[in-house]
Amino acid sequence: xxxxxxxxxxxxxxxxxxxxxxxxxxxxxxxxxxxxxxxxxxxxxxxxxxxxxxxxxxxxxxxxxxxxxxxxxxxxxxxxxxxxxxxxxxxxxxxxxxxxxxxxxxxxxxxxxxxxxxxxxxxxxxxxxxxxxxxxxxxxxxxxxxxxxxxxxxxxxxxxxxxxxxxxxxxxxxxxxxxxxxxxxxxxxxxxxxxxx
Amino acid sequence: xxxxxxxxxxxxxxxxxxxxxxxxxxxxxxxxxxxxxxxxxxxxxxxxxxxxxxxxxxxxxxxxxxxxxxxxxxxxxxxxxxxxxxxxxxxxxxxxxxxxxxxxxxxxxxxxxxxxxxxxxxxxxxxxxxxxxxxxxxxxxxxxxxxxxxxxxxxxxxxxxxxxxxxxxxxxxxxxxxxxxxxxxxxxxxxxxxxxxxxxxxxxxxxxxxxxxxxxxxxxxxxxxxxxxxxxxxxxxxxxxxxxxxxxxxxxxxxxxxxxxxxxxxxxxxxxxxxxxxxxxxxxxxxxxxxxxxxxxxxxxxxxxxxxxxxxxxxxxxxxxxxxxxxxxxxxxxxxxxxxxxxxxxxxxxxxxxxxxxxxxxxxxxxxxxxxxxxxxxxxxxxxxxxxxxxxxxxxxxxxxxx
Numbered sequence: 001x002x003x004x005x006x007x008x009x010x011x012x013x014x015x016x017x018x019x020x021x022x023x024x025x026x027x028x029x030x031x032x033x034x035x036x037x038x039x040x041x042x043x044x045x046x047x048x049x050x051x052x053x054x055x056x057x058x059x060x061x062x063x064x065x066x067x068x069x070x071x072x073x074x075x076x077x078x079x080x081x082x083x084x085x086x087x088x089x090x091x092x093x094x095x096x097x098x099x100x101x102x103x104x105x106x107x108x109x110x111x112x113x114x115x116x117x118x119x120x121x122x123x124x125x126x127x128x129x130x131x132x133x134x135x136x137x138x139x140x141x142x143x144x145x146x147x148x149x150x151x152x153x154x155x156x157x158x159x160x161x162x163x164x165x166x167x168x169x170x171x172x173x174x175x176x177x178x179x180x181x182x183x184x185x186x187x188x189x190x191x192x193x194x195x196x197x
Numbered sequence: 198x199x200x201x202x203x204x205x206x207x208x209x210x211x212x213x214x215x216x217x218x219x220x221x222x223x224x225x226x227x228x229x230x231x232x233x234x235x236x237x238x239x240x241x242x243x244x245x246x247x248x249x250x251x252x253x254x255x256x257x258x259x260x261x262x263x264x265x266x267x268x269x270x271x272x273x274x275x276x277x278x279x280x281x282x283x284x285x286x287x288x289x290x291x292x293x294x295x296x297x298x299x300x301x302x303x304x305x306x307x308x309x310x311x312x313x314x315x316x317x318x319x320x321x322x323x324x325x326x327x328x329x330x331x332x333x334x335x336x337x338x339x340x341x342x343x344x345x346x347x348x349x350x351x352x353x354x355x356x357x358x359x360x361x362x363x364x365x366x367x368x369x370x371x372x373x374x375x376x377x378x379x380x381x382x383x384x385x386x387x388x389x390x391x392x393x394x395x396x397x398x399x400x401x402x403x404x405x406x407x408x409x410x411x412x413x414x415x416x417x418x419x420x421x422x423x424x425x426x427x428x429x430x431x432x433x434x435x436x437x438x439x440x441x442x443x444x445x446x447x448x449x450x451x452x453x454x455x456x457x458x459x460x461x462x463x464x465x466x467x468x469x470x471x472x473x474x475x476x477x478x479x480x481x482x483x484x485x486x487x488x489x490x491x492x493x494x495x496x497x498x499x500x501x502x503x504x505x506x507x508x509x510x511x512x513x514x515x516x517x518x519x520x521x522x523x524x525x526x527x528x529x530x531x532x533x534x535x536x537x538x539x540x541x542x543x544x545x546x547x548x549x550x551x552x553x554x555x556x557x558x559x560x561x562x563x564x565x566x567x568x569x570x571x572x573x574x575x576x577x578x579x580x581x582x583x584x585x586x587x588x589x590x591x592x593x594x595x596x597x598x599x600x
Contacts, residue, residue: 042312042348044348064255086258086261087255087258106281107279107281107307108279108309130312132315132317132343132351135349135400135410136407136408136453139403139407139408139454140407141407141408141454141455141456142456145456160493161456162456162457162491162492162493163456163457163491164453164456164457164459165363165367165453165457165458165459165489165491166366166367166459168372168569172569
């Protein structure tokens, strides 16, 4: 048997009976997918918009916490490596603090917005996702698991977080960032770090 | 606080100095007011100095970090290039063999050309040494270009892993139980199964029912033959001058809408599974479905796969139906320790004309993760095969990693 069909030399794939099925499936996918958005993979919400949404349109002035001394070591222990900067910017109002943090999942950085309220996780949201797998972590069915989580004495989350099959690294990055935000929130409340001038 | 202390000391010193200068005479209210105003000016000057020092320190750190970033990413390609990999060493103590084998050594290379365009590749050395008369092979298992059509829709072209089963696309050693990959995803789903072609992937219904994704691909087909009993694993062409007379199409739908739960189904069609070389063979359909659940400490993997091969050739030896399934409960005792058991059953000649060729295998074992990316494994296996196929019993030890 060869590629010659009904006298015409065309690849067999052209007349495969499965093609109509695939064509229909693709049409559905393209229609549903394209109607969702026309942006490239990456930004789901700008950090500025996340801040504005969190603080009802009036975010406070940012402050900075320095990662020095014992704090630097603890951050390294939480992340498994040093943080990319010597200081972390945050926004604080009463008992709430907001953090915009980055961590690499498998090979690309994931940008996350975290809201901590009185030492407990109020909200965590994937703002920018650049990995080719693990997109599920941006959905609320995953991030809702973190709500009301706090830190135990050994800097572990006090809630069980179920992962996503095939997205181990992205899930691990989210856990690290949640832990980091809760730790830094405790630090600023403990040390009463003044806001930047 | 420091400023307050400093100003208090300064004020006291100034008062004492004035008292000393004036002898017994106290400063007048006007003089006191002048002293206070002078101290206030000094406080303001100190505050301003501290603010400037803070800004200078911030600026210095920013310059240092920018300089560090610039020097570490001296070339733009380096900033956008990623390296990873995994490997696994096995010790098999089985009836059929007693051997130590560095089964897989794998390196990943990826490069981000733009936000929307990237390359990913996987180069694998199997069994340590490749070449003529050697046990191993050097294989290019992935090498594709991927483009984001939209935020949630992507297309790739090149060599990629087919979207079927649990292990075929995710098989880094720390991610699964058992030293060796399970026999169903070896003999019925011929993992690692890669092919050259084009594939569309993405999410569907993400705004209404999040968690659904799909993959649809057209790619090189299998090329099996009567000499190997039409076994699908023997038909992989590995994109090495692959015969493309008969391409194959694969479609998968997957749901991951609950953390720790994956449900998926795959269908594949190929017009001629022998690439037209065997007139007694015909088209082939693959049906596969699986569940992969990890909720808290409890895990469960279950998979069923079946091939339906047309033609009198496969039918004559029972290879017209090739089928298998497994079920694998597991329990994570601690974050470091996990145990599992697995029942596997498969038959590459399960058709009505076949002999008794069904194979059954029981596995039970333990994984130990000293680090989330490093694993030590041990398992025992017991077979209960039908027909003339000998049982292959014993135990396996392994060490694996990923990065």
